[in-house]
Amino acid sequence: GQSLEQPSEVTAVEGAIVQINCTYQTSGFYGLSWYQQHDGGAPTFLSYNGLDGLEETGRFSSFLSRSDSYGYLLLQELQMKDSASYFCAAIQGGKLIFGQGTELSVKP
């Protein structure tokens, strides 16, 4: 089968760094994407890893290790507006398989 595992919720304080882990088990794995979704909103694309290593986009970074079937999203200098759900998604063929999402709460 295919599955992605990520923590259901994470809490952190403003200004801190938080890491959201994702392990996957999918056939035909092509790469790993990350999406952000605020309450009542649509998912928005954050980052993509096609190769092993770190990709940095401003305060957000994403990492992939194919040998470990593992990736993570790193959020630095947390802001209140970062409170949202974060989804890892495996690319398989031409489609995305989403994890269940991690709800991040940023406290003052």
Added chain:
Amino acid sequence: DAGVIQSPRHEVTEMGQEVTLRCKPISGHDYLFWYRQTMMRGLELLIYFNNNVPIDDSGMPEDRFSAKMPNASFSTLKIQPSEPRDSAVYFCASSGGQGAIEQFFGPGTRLTVL
């Protein structure tokens, strides 16, 4: 660009009624995806099209669901007859040449079947 447009934004209907959800992808995008999101099942891919052709409909739950893409700027997802368990938020997303890598989601249609 206006982004992906979906209509209606909210739909309340009674069990047994036909429901049609509409989507206009971003101009120039050749991939279109339909997703369903619920608390229990998360975000599930129902079907996706490439150049208006259905490529994978393995996520369509049953024969009550059908999707069409008559041209590059319009797609519909139809549920007939609708059931209470179909209540969910339905998202349409589109992407360009990179296919699944970066998808742009519409605002979603919140469907409630009574």
